Amino acid sequence: MARIAIGSDHAGFDLKTHLVGFLAAEGHDVDDHGTDTPDPVDYPEICAAVGRTVVAGRAELGIVLGGSGQGEQLAANTVRGVRAALCNDLYTARLAREHNDANVLSMGGRVVGAGLAEEIVALFTTTTFEGGRHQRRVDQITALEGRCGDADDSGR
Template sequence: MTTIAFGADHAGFELKEHLVRRLGEQGFEIIDHGTDSTDSVDYPAFCAAAARSVRDGAADFGIVIGGSGQGEQLAANKVRGVRAALCNCLYTARMAREHNDANVLSVGARVVGLGLAEEIVDLFLATDFEGGRHARRVAQLGELEADF
């Protein structure tokens, strides 16, 4: 069973709730790190918690959601071993998995509509890493982390 860790701020709360419910109904195991309302919060802790679940092996993938998804992606990428990709279209969702072996998806709830968000998530989760020349590049990303 695939486990997905979620983290969102107030702007991403409603989309997070929708996706948590939808993916849970599809049989995915869910870890919800919050937030738990539309009350204004700072996103870094929620997104880092989702990313840590991926890093630590508690989750296979993470999904972080905010207004634009940009800050959420940045927060998740601060966690060593995480490759978070901001994907507000289908092309970037597919490429993030095929070429970058992204393990955390970031989505902007104020950028994409509900239907597109569902398609992005579905495509991201269904796409396998292509490997080959891309594996070498992903390994180089890991080497860069060793510098810090």
């Protein structure tokens, strides 16, 4: 099984707590980056910490959770090497892994119920990257990361 880094804000806390137990029962090692209470907390640093753990190789995959999952995905994607995907359904979870080699899953605790979240996590953690034509595109994304912040970059 895999080592999974996980983190949430207060809106994702209940789902995170549920998924920590689910992941452990499935045999995964879980690295919980918090939050540890339902008290209001900002998510950016928590999600970036999950991303840094994955990029550093201390976890194979990451999961970030919030109300919608959108901000959490954006925060995780600030870490070079993270490919965080917002997947509130099974289809996007499968394609995020197969086509985009996503390494961080983002979900919304106010969007996805516990049962569906378990299915999404199970699919995300067992689906492999297809490579092939998709590898070329992932390589292009990686190359773009090195150019980020160039104000005069026309994107061509």
